[in-house]
Amino acid sequence: MERVADNPLAGMTVIVVTVIAGMVLAVLPMPDFVPPELGFLRPDWVAMVLVYWLIALPHRVGILSAWATGLIVDVLLGSLLGQHALAYVIIAYIALNLYQRLRMFTVWQQALVLFALLGLNQLINFWIENIAGDAEWRMWYLMPALAGAFLWPWVFLLLRVLRRRLAVT
Amino acid sequence: MAGLAVLSVILMFVDHVTDWLDESRAAMTVAVTPVVVIADLPNRSARGLTEMLASREDLRRRITELESELTLFKVKTEKMAALTAENNRLRDLLGSAAKLQDNVLVAELIGVNPDPEVQEVVIDKGVLDDVFIGQPVLDSRGLMGQVVDVSRYTSRVLLISDQEHSVPVQVLRSNLRLIAQGTGLDQKLELQHVNSTADIRVGDQLLSSGLGNRFPVGYPVGVVDRVKHEPGKPFAVVTASPSAQLDRSRHVLLVFTESRTPEEATAFTSGRSDGKSGR
Numbered sequence: 489m490e491r492v493a494d495n496p497l498a499g500m501t502v503i504v505v506t507v508i509a510g511m512v513l514a515v516l517p518m519p520d521f522v523p524p525e526l527g528f529l530r531p532d533w534v535a536m537v538l539v540y541w542l543i544a545l546p547h548r549v550g551i552l553s554a555w556a557t558g559l560i561v562d563v564l565l566g567s568l569l570g571q572h573a574l575a576y577v578i579i580a581y582i583a584l585n586l587y588q589r590l591r592m593f594t595v596w597q598q599a600l601v602l603f604a605l606l607g608l609n610q611l612i613n614f615w616i617e618n619i620a621g622d623a624e625w626r627m628w629y630l631m632p633a634l635a636g637a638f639l640w641p642w643v644f645l646l647l648r649v650l651r652r653r654l655a656v657t
Numbered sequence: 658m659a660g661l662a663v664l665s666v667i668l669m670f671v672d673h674v675t676d677w678l679d680e681s682r683a684a685m686t687v688a689v690t691p692v693v694v695i696a697d698l699p700n701r702s703a704r705g706l707t708e709m710l711a712s713r714e715d716l717r718r719r720i721t722e723l724e725s726e727l728t729l730f731k732v733k734t735e736k737m738a739a740l741t742a743e744n745n746r747l748r749d750l751l752g753s754a755a756k757l758q759d760n761v762l763v764a765e766l767i768g769v770n771p772d773p774e775v776q777e778v779v780i781d782k783g784v785l786d787d788v789f790i791g792q793p794v795l796d797s798r799g800l801m802g803q804v805v806d807v808s809r810y811t812s813r814v815l816l817i818s819d820q821e822h823s824v825p826v827q828v829l830r831s832n833l834r835l836i837a838q839g840t841g842l843d844q845k846l847e848l849q850h851v852n853s854t855a856d857i858r859v860g861d862q863l864l865s866s867g868l869g870n871r872f873p874v875g876y877p878v879g880v881v882d883r884v885k886h887e888p889g890k891p892f893a894v895v896t897a898s899p900s901a902q903l904d905r906s907r908h909v910l911l912v913f914t915e916s917r918t919p920e921e922a923t924a925f926t927s928g929r930s931d932g933k934s935g936r
Contacts, residue, residue, distance in 0.1 A: 508692060515696045517769045519703075524842060524904070527773035555661045563685040564692060565770065566777065566806055566813050569678055570668035577665065581658045620673050621821060623774070 499656040503541055503549060506647060507557055510537040511564055528628045531636030534561055535609050538576060539602060540647045542583040543590050545657070554580035567613075568620055575612040579605045595641045603637035683784070686808035693768045693779055693811065759873055760913040761795070762786060766906070767811065773842055776802075776819035780909060783810045788911055791871060795910040799877035799900030800824065800865055804911070816903050817878065818844040826878050827866035831856040834866055837878060837897060844903050846879050848895040853886055855893065863897055873914045 510533035518527060538557060541549040558573030565572070582605060583590070590598055610629050617623040650656075672678045764786075768779035782788050784807050792804040794814050802822065806813035817824050818839040826837045826848075833855055837846040851857060861881040867874030879897035886893045 511689070511692045512696045515693060515768055515771055517697065517700055519700070520905070524773050527771060530771055551658050551661060555665070558665075560685070560689060563682055564689045565772070568669045569672040569682060570665035574662055574665035574669070577658060577661045616669065620669070 499654075500548070502650065502654050502656045503545075506537050506541075506650065507534060510534040511561065514561070515564060528631045529635045531632045531639055532606060532609055534572075535576060535579060535606060536602070536636055536640065536643050537647065538580065539583050539605060540644060542580055543587045543598075544648070544651060546584055546587050551577055551580045551584065568616060571613060571616045574616070575609045578612060579609050582608075595644055598644065599637045599640040602640045603633050606633035606636040609633070682806070683808040686806075687810060690808075690810055697767045761910040762788075762913070764788075764794075764909050764911055766909065774820075776816040776822075776839060776841065776844070776903070777805075778802075778814050778816065779811055780814055780911075781811060782911060783808050783812050785809055786911075787913070788812050793872045793876075793912045793914070795876060795912060796901045796906035796908070797910075798902060799879070800872060801899075801901040801903060801906065801909055803871065814909070816844075817846065817899060817901075818903055823849070824872060824878060825866045825868040826863040828857055828881075829862040829864055831861075833857060834868065835863075837863060840896070844899065845882075846897040846899060848881075848897065851893045851895045853891065853893050857881060857884060857893075857895060859884055873912055 513533040514530075518524070534557060538549065538554055542554070554576040555573045558571075558576035559569065561567075561572040561576075562569050586601070590601060593601070607630055610633050614623060614625065614629050618625075668678070672682075762782060764780040764782040766778050767781045770777035770779075780794075788804055788807050790804055790807055794801045794803060800817060802814045802816040802819075804812050805815045815822050816839070817837070818841065820839055820841040823836050823838045824846075825834070827834050835851060836849040838849055839845075840847050846863075848857075859881055863878045863881065865872040865874060865876045865878050877900040879899045881895060881897045883896045884893060885895070
């Protein structure tokens with residue numbers, strides 16, 4: 489396995505590629521046989537990848553990267569420019585304040601915190617849609633956060649393996 | 658952090674209220690197009706695989722089927738052409754301006770908005786193919802929606818079933834004019850403000866009425882599937898199912914109508930010669 493520790497640019501590439509992978513998962517069309525209601529279960533993959541890197545490498549991925557990523561997601565999903573950016577900035581801020589504690593947590597404890605973060609993310613997006621249009625609050629809006637929390641251990645382990653193997657620092 | 662948050666809020670406000678950011682959004686959309694294309698790959702390759710694995714027998718059968726269908730449609734088109742000509746002649750006699758001549762461009766679906774609350778798709782034609790905001794989109798069975806966002810290579814189409822989309826329609830049988838609003842996830846249309854005594858029943862065909870100058874006249878929009886009169890309420894609850902296969906069509910048609918008003922024509926399609934609209 490190639491080591492990229494000495495090359496900060498290569499490390500950054502790994503981070504960018506995982507974020508792009510999150511974006512692909514975010515817009516991946518569901519196969520036709522899946523009922524469209526299942527779309528409510530789709531977690532915010534980009535936010536999860538971001539939170540991982542914020543915890544693991546806070547000196548690399550910060551609030552500014554979160555904001556830029558959010559803008560790109562806005563373009564990708566056609567939402568108001570700044571909507572996801574704002575949500576990501578806020579969860580990044582919280583994650584950065586908690587990262588030392590989060591590293592000590594077991595993966596399921598982290599999942600619980602992630603549920604709160606992703607729930608806040610959903611809530612911010614809902615507020616903005618509510619102000620700009622007339623979205624109606626449904627408990628469904630929290631489903632992606634729940635799904636994200638359940639998927640967190642696997643995302644976490646996968647990204648950690650990736651980070652250690654490729655020695656991204 | 659606070660600075661970026663404030664900046665986001667300002668951006669959102671500007672984006673919501675004005676169209677100043679449309680150009681930069683279009684430019685950024687080009688940059689993220691690869692992500693959409695990659696996301697479409699599994700679907701695309703699955704279809705490619707099915708085609709590759711199809712047996713000779715199947716393919717031959719399909720070709721025969723399509724050929725007979727084509728013959729049928731050719732006959733119909735010829736009849737249509739004659740009728741269109743006659744219709745235009747009669748309209749000329751009446752001195753009315755509407756022409757029934759629409760040009761279409763075929764586009765392919767490359768993405769679907771992942772939010773189930775938003776009925777929106779992404780197609781593979783953009784500014785380069787003269788697609789414009791507000792352009793009507795059809796599939797082979799009826800009206801699908803309209804373009805709401807264009808970039809160089811792709812555009813975003815809001816479907817008629819979206820909760821924030823309404824289309825002016827007309828009942829074919831009784832010429833009753835109504836507004837059909839989308840209902841979101843269950844992909845139905847809800848007819849607004851239908852008088853309890855209005856002449857409408859289950860099975861009525863709804864056509865686009867062309868009012869509002871957004872959609873062309875006479876394309877099928879849906880079929881009424883439920884009429885419910887609620888005692889004590891001024892309006893009846895009427896729903897319709899869209900004629901277009903909103904969740905299944907891979908190929909859609911972008912309509913270039915020639916009977917737009919001159920101002921719109923110049924504003925939307927600078928450079929496109931549009932001589933007939935000035936009548």
